[in-house]
Amino acid sequence: xxxxxxxxxxxxxxxxxxxxxxxxxxxxxxxxxxxxxxxxxxxxxxxxxxxxxxxxxxxxxxxxxxxxxxxxxxxxxxx
Numbered sequence: 001x002x003x004x005x006x007x008x009x010x011x012x013x014x015x016x017x018x019x020x021x022x023x024x025x026x027x028x029x030x031x032x033x034x035x036x037x038x039x040x041x042x043x044x045x046x047x048x049x050x051x052x053x054x055x056x057x058x059x060x061x062x063x064x065x066x067x068x069x070x071x072x073x074x075x076x077x078x079x
Contacts, residue, residue: 004046007045014031014032
């Protein structure tokens, strides 16, 4: 399985090729399909990473201490 950065780079390459407009229709469609699949895989991976970060941020610093319920503790909610 390719790394997140590799998938993102491939998605950028696909976008550039399609925007050039020099490809035959069938090849453009095939690249578009690959791009959609790659974008969905990136979204899934990003959601997994975000959940992991949220767990790490909310993890209690000391045993017995309740976890923080907001992402950035101490931030004013009025802003």
